[in-house]
């Protein structure tokens with residue numbers, strides 16, 4: 001079975017990028033080990049700290065963030081990092097050619113119930129002649145040179161693209177290495193499965209309400225087919241399902257909190273997952289435009305997300321366009 005680094009070379013990834021991705025996989029293996037230790041590692045529960053987004057951090061969020069941050073800032077190829085768990089970007093003492101944005105622990109509410117969680121990462125080129133500040137990161141998702149996620153489930157998987165295929169690796173615990181277990185992910189264009197947090201239904205806008213209402217009507221409604229629903233409460237896990245067998249995942253605009261109409265972060269969650277989904281033949285939109293075409297205005301920006309099987313995403317977009 002093929003190991004990670006030779007497959008990246010076979011995909012013609014530049015050596016500098018391979019070095020950054022190698023650092024990420026080293027951090028991921030350490031995070032995986034600590035997660036699998038569970039309560040034995042003494043990391044479950046919450047700290048009293050709140051991160052910038054006003055959400056209580058789990059201890060493992062802090063640990064995962066610290067691991068990725070420390071290792072990436074030591075990499076000679078990294079110029080700066082941005083993390084969901086950091087207020088601002090952090091510059092590296094090395095002036096490498098890449099910027100890395102990450103969500104160190106996605107789906108963190110699953111930690112305490114031994115549910116699946118993940119790490120999401122995005123690698124951008126450092127722009128030439130840019131100011132040495134947050135503005136470096138404010139690039140469209142289309143500029144990403146690599147993106148991916150690590151899924152810490154019954155097995156630990158790394159799903160990633162450097163621009164061509166979406167490769168899937170599985171962590172072989174016996175040798176401590178990620179091995180290529182699926183050459184190319186390919187998302188079917190049609191699906192009968194969707195993922196949304198239904199408890200927010202009364203807060204959605206008209207487009208999403210009507211779209212989901214029609215899904216739920218199944219064979220008797222305008223869609224004339226039955227749909228199944230799944231919600232793992234971890235984007236990595238919900239998107240991994242659709243990368244594996246198709247589906248639609250959405251976290252739409254909602255009116256619960258006027259200061260926070262969107263849940264997911266553009267740079268740490270939506271854009272890297274959108275790159276994976278598009279490269280696997282699916283689509284990713286905010287309901288109106290492709291997520292990869294959105295120009296970020298600030299690093300912690302949040303966005304509406306609809307991604308997955310192309311024909312189903314297109315359907316959902318039609319409801320958005322109809323209702324404006």
Ligand SMILES: O=P(O)(O)OC[C@H]1O[C@](O)(COP(=O)(O)O)[C@@H](O)[C@@H]1O
Pocket residue numbers: 084103105106107108109197233234235236251263
């Ligand atoms: O609480 P909800 O509505 O189920 O939200 C779940 C969503 O929130 C997230 O957990 C947010 O990610 P973090 O755990 O990194 O904050 C997503 O992974 C997931 O899709």
Ligand SMILES: [Mg+2]
Pocket residue numbers: 103105106107235269
């Ligand atoms: Mg997250």
Ligand SMILES: [Mg+2]
Pocket residue numbers: 061084103104105106107108
């Ligand atoms: Mg997180």
